[in-house]
Amino acid sequence: MYDLIVIGAGPGGYEAAAHAARMGKNVLLIEKERVGGTCLNVGCIPAKAFLRSSKLFHECGQAARFGVRLGSVEFDMPAVVERKDRVVGTLVKGVEGLLKKSGVETISGQAKLVARNAVQVGDKRYEAANILLATGSRPAVPPIPGINSKQVLDSNTVFGLTKIPKTIAIIGGGYIGLEFACFFNEAGAKVNVYEMLPQIATGCDQEISSRLLQILKRKGIEFHLSARVLGIEGNTLRYSAEGAESSISAECILNSTGRAPVVDGLGLEEVGVDFGPRGVKTSEMGKTNVAGVWACGDVTGRRMLAHAAVREGIVAVNNMFGKKDRIRYHAIPAVIYTHPEVASVGRTEEELKTLGVEYRKSVVPMAVSGRFLVENEGESGLVKVLAGARFGEILGVHAIGDGSSEFIIAAAVMVETEMCVAEASEIVFPHPTVSEALREAILGVH
Amino acid sequence: MATAVEIPKLGNTVEECLIAKWRKQKGERVSAGEIVAEIETDKATFELTAPLDGILLDTFFEEGTLVPVFTNLFVIGEPGESVDAFRPKSATPAQTAAPKQSAAESAPAEPERGTAITSTAPSASSGAFSPRARRFAEERGFHPAAVSGSGPAGRVLEDDLRKQYYTSARPSSAAQRRIEAGEEARGDGSGAAGLILTGDLGPKATRISGIREKIARRMRESLAGTAQYTLNASANAAGLLSVRAKVKASKGGPDININDLVTFCTVKALMEVPELNAEFIDGKIQKHAEIHIGFACDTPRGLMVPVVRDAHLLPVGELSLKMKDLSARAVAGSIAVDDLSGATFTLSNLGNFGIESFTPLLNPPQVAILGVDGIQVKPVRRDGKIEFIDSIGLSLTLDHQVIDGAPGARFLRVVREKIENVESLCTI
Numbered sequence: 001m002y003d004l005i006v007i008g009a010g011p012g013g014y015e016a017a018a019h020a021a022r023m024g025k026n027v028l029l030i031e032k033e034r035v036g037g038t039c040l041n042v043g044c045i046p047a048k049a050f051l052r053s054s055k056l057f058h059e060c061g062q063a064a065r066f067g068v069r070l071g072s073v074e075f076d077m078p079a080v081v082e083r084k085d086r087v088v089g090t091l092v093k094g095v096e097g098l099l100k101k102s103g104v105e106t107i108s109g110q111a112k113l114v115a116r117n118a119v120q121v122g123d124k125r126y127e128a129a130n131i132l133l134a135t136g137s138r139p140a141v142p143p144i145p146g147i148n149s150k151q152v153l154d155s156n157t158v159f160g161l162t163k164i165p166k167t168i169a170i171i172g173g174g175y176i177g178l179e180f181a182c183f184f185n186e187a188g189a190k191v192n193v194y195e196m197l198p199q200i201a202t203g204c205d206q207e208i209s210s211r212l213l214q215i216l217k218r219k220g221i222e223f224h225l226s227a228r229v230l231g232i233e234g235n236t237l238r239y240s241a242e243g244a245e246s247s248i249s250a251e252c253i254l255n256s257t258g259r260a261p262v263v264d265g266l267g268l269e270e271v272g273v274d275f276g277p278r279g280v281k282t283s284e285m286g287k288t289n290v291a292g293v294w295a296c297g298d299v300t301g302r303r304m305l306a307h308a309a310v311r312e313g314i315v316a317v318n319n320m321f322g323k324k325d326r327i328r329y330h331a332i333p334a335v336i337y338t339h340p341e342v343a344s345v346g347r348t349e350e351e352l353k354t355l356g357v358e359y360r361k362s363v364v365p366m367a368v369s370g371r372f373l374v375e376n377e378g379e380s381g382l383v384k385v386l387a388g389a390r391f392g393e394i395l396g397v398h399a400i401g402d403g404s405s406e407f408i409i410a411a412a413v414m415v416e417t418e419m420c421v422a423e424a425s426e427i428v429f430p431h432p433t434v435s436e437a438l439r440e441a442i443l444g445v446h
Numbered sequence: 447m448a449t450a451v452e453i454p455k456l457g458n459t460v461e462e463c464l465i466a467k468w469r470k471q472k473g474e475r476v477s478a479g480e481i482v483a484e485i486e487t488d489k490a491t492f493e494l495t496a497p498l499d500g501i502l503l504d505t506f507f508e509e510g511t512l513v514p515v516f517t518n519l520f521v522i523g524e525p526g527e528s529v530d531a532f533r534p535k536s537a538t539p540a541q542t543a544a545p546k547q548s549a550a551e552s553a554p555a556e557p558e559r560g561t562a563i564t565s566t567a568p569s570a571s572s573g574a575f576s577p578r579a580r581r582f583a584e585e586r587g588f589h590p591a592a593v594s595g596s597g598p599a600g601r602v603l604e605d606d607l608r609k610q611y612y613t614s615a616r617p618s619s620a621a622q623r624r625i626e627a628g629e630e631a632r633g634d635g636s637g638a639a640g641l642i643l644t645g646d647l648g649p650k651a652t653r654i655s656g657i658r659e660k661i662a663r664r665m666r667e668s669l670a671g672t673a674q675y676t677l678n679a680s681a682n683a684a685g686l687l688s689v690r691a692k693v694k695a696s697k698g699g700p701d702i703n704i705n706d707l708v709t710f711c712t713v714k715a716l717m718e719v720p721e722l723n724a725e726f727i728d729g730k731i732q733k734h735a736e737i738h739i740g741f742a743c744d745t746p747r748g749l750m751v752p753v754v755r756d757a758h759l760l761p762v763g764e765l766s767l768k769m770k771d772l773s774a775r776a777v778a779g780s781i782a783v784d785d786l787s788g789a790t791f792t793l794s795n796l797g798n799f800g801i802e803s804f805t806p807l808l809n810p811p812q813v814a815i816l817g818v819d820g821i822q823v824k825p826v827r828r829d830g831k832i833e834f835i836d837s838i839g840l841s842l843t844l845d846h847q848v849i850d851g852a853p854g855a856r857f858l859r860v861v862r863e864k865i866e867n868v869e870s871l872c873t874i
Contacts, residue, residue, distance in 0.1 A: 391619075393618075394624075417618050417637065417638065417641060418619070420620055
């Protein structure tokens with residue numbers, strides 16, 4: 001009899017398991033593949049490893065502008081994959097070490113709920129006072145004829161590529177599609193992106209997403225917006241846009257239309273856990289409708305971000321062992337690791353308009369930061385701050401430009417603690433850093 | 447020359463008044479006729495106006511203080527004039543009165559003792575805080591409702607404040623600003639480490655006025671001290687509408703409305719059934735020869751019940767004029783307290799709002815109250831045919847301690863007869 005069984009060893013699951021174990025609880029963690037989940041194995045980390053290589057390759061092409069002359073430069077995909085695997089391997093070992101050190105018992109296998117307090121793995125049954133579902137998500141498969149063919153890659157299988165294709169068609173202009181578009185474009189492929197909506201990076205502040213679109217187009221990525229993919233046959237993708245049907249041939253086709261929570265094969269129906277296609281329903285305490293069954297991360301379908309999953313898992317563990325806690329979604333930052341990066345936290349301008357909140361805004365170019373100019377030859381960006389009209393409370397911060405992923409946490413603290421412009425203006429930012437653009441934007445709120 | 451204004455005696459039974467609100471502050475210029483203060487008796491709110499142009503030189507009492515009648519309340523004059531001669535001599539006003547020491551403005555203010563709840567934030571001049579504690583509070587905008595001091599004589603030291611600051615739930619900057627703008631926290635803070643966020647705030651509860659408190663108490667007492675029940679009936683309103691039409695057609699006379707007519711009919715019915723024109727006090731029924739009609743009146747200050755004295759002596763036109771005059775004064779806040787007491791029977795009319803029936807609450811020790819409902823079209827069967835008539839609803843609440851169902855119903859039948867024959871009762 002365990003205090004807690006965690007199903008799924010992604011960031012939400014392993015952090016929750018370690019947290020509970022550090023509280024002195026008897027914890028069992030069950031993973032059917034490799035610890036680290038999507039994030040470590042086929043998500044955040046490998047994608048960033050790829051992007052670092054492609055960025056460096058791109059920068060080598062720009063080196064002369066920095067006064068550095070190079071000979072011929074090549075993109076060595078097998079070496080890129082090897083480095084990615086090395087980074088992932090190091091991190092997976094780190095997680096295994098963390099679990100071991102904190103005293104979590106980890107087993108491998110496919111888990112299934114058989115009662116509100118019991119899980120079946122193979123022919124073994126494990127019981128616990130609490131069960132935390134952290135099964136994550138998998139690439140969504142939209143109903144497009146031919147999408148299931150072997151030639152179509154998704155965000156898992158794309159990491160198995162051994163060479164950069166000459167041409168790639170990417171279905172979906174969300175953050176996953178955009179990051180891969182950047183990678184393949186920088187690595188030398190001709191990239192076409194097909195997005196059903198009239199904009200890319202939906203959910204982003206529109207001023208930021210249109211700037212991103214503009215920059216990525218300039219870098220040579222071709223976008224087809226309001227485009228519906230009709231079918232895939234072999235290497236040919238048929239689509240309709242602006243009322244006309246067209247088709248394109250590409251060496252590779254990548255499906256990056258989003259992610260779907262993993263809710264099947266878990267025994268949720270049998271135990272009566274409330275869930276739908278958008279995930280397991282949870283409260284802000286991490287509870288499901290069944291007492292003793294909790295959930296965190298992508299499986300809840302709330303915010304499909306590793307750091308949201310971590311917090312959700314810890315909130316659930318705290319609540320199950322008597323420490324009141326709840327997750328607040330209003331200040332969870334989000335980053336798109338395109339080149340340039342996009343980072344945001346809080347409300348977008350569109351959300352404020354929909355909610356009828358009166359606001360003031362300030363937008364400054366990244367070029368106000370000397371460091372940004374130094375680091376980013378020929379690049380541009382902006383920082384936008386949205387604050388309440390009456391009291392100046394910081395409601396949202398949206399940035400585009402490299403470096404923004406590292407300073408968005410400062411803005412997140414301001415939004416999380418409902419800091420007002422008056423107080424935020426008194427905070428000293430280090431010089432010279434890209435974060436000074438945030439400071440200028442805050443000072444610009446009148 | 448400086449002139450003092452005292453609290454007037456607002457009625458025979460009024461001994462003291464509550465200072466409800468200062469509309470002008472000390473030092474402000476006022477013109478003759480401008481409202482300076484609002485004062486409350488247990489029945490109503492009144493406004494005290496400036497008798498002449500000048501500067502409001504001093505206000506002797508804080509809001510929320512009970513002050514006896516005929517006590518000087520404020521002084522109007524020219525700058526530099528002394529007010530000492532007018533200052534109420536002793537600090538003996540009833541109950542909690544705390545005269546303000548104007549000469550001691552800069553000295554530590556006295557702790558507030560008035561009945562009104564005001565801000566409890568310690569101000570910079572609060573003597574109970576050590577200078578360092580005061581600075582700590584000011585720098586952080588931290589003004590807890592209560593803090594216990596560990597210094598000599600309960601003096602609040604910086605350490606006391608610091609402990610409270612770092613352990614108690616604190617509002618975020620945005621929440622703090624909204625609290626200062628009049629909101630208050632509901633329950634625990636939902637932010638990191640219990641931080642109070644704007645989502646945890648809501649409108650501040652406001653203290654009800656003295657008059658509202660009085661209404662509340664009377665309503666509770668009414669329900670607790672009687673055995674109320676309500677009878678509902680309706681009367682053919684054809685006569686009422688016909689008289690009303692005549693009134694409208696004839697220019698010059700009093701503008702007698704449906705309510706006036708129903709009141710008039712009720713007075714006539716009470717003359718026939720005097721059992722209901724009575725009060726039940728200490729086990730005794732006190733019937734009244736005179737009929738003093740109270741009528742519920744919706745005013746900006748809340749419900750008031752002006753009283754038409756000797757209504758049985760008044761022709762319908764005079765009754766109508768009297769009621770209009772009283773209700774106008776009740777709405778304006780200028781009605782005398784004596785016009786708000788002494789009723790032997792009460793009417794309450796919600797007909798204008800289209801109410802079809804309701805439960806008026808008794809005004810003890812009266813034993814009955816008649817609610818007047820709206821006029822509605824109602825089908826009736828006459829000679830085997832369905833006809834539609836205009837019908838007015840009547841809701842009579844009685845005290846079953848002394849009035850049983852049958853006599854109550856009989857009275858209601860008489861009221862109906864009077865209403866249906868109103869054309870012959872009054873001449874327009």
